[in-house]
Amino acid sequence: MNAPTAPYLKTMVECHKKMMEDGYKEDFSMDEDQLKCLGTDKKYTAADISIVNFFRFEGQNDPADNSIMYVIETNDGKKGTVIDAYGAYADADLSDFITAVENIQKKTAR
Secondary structure, three states: OOOOOOOOOOOHHHHHHHHHHOOOOEEEEEEOOEEEEOOOOOEEOHHHEEEEEEEEEOOOOOHHHOEEEEEEEEOOOOEEEEEEEOHHHOOHHHHHHHHHHHHHHHHHOO
């Protein structure tokens, strides 16, 4: 699996556009304790996805503008992104879900 990269992209809009061009076209959001693909309404557990990359963006004037984009691949071939605030304004449910995904990936990486 080749993780998408975007080192030259400065804004979330540029990065999202590049991810779409690279085939990461699905949008995801939290739905209770699962990640939902908005295009299909299918829900995924932490064990069903991989985070292949992430990009943090800092607001120039307001810390509340900090955000993070996770680049996701599912076990059934869906590829897309989910965006969250970063820091104090982050969605607690999404943060817990991402932590679960990271813990699962660390366990299987041995």
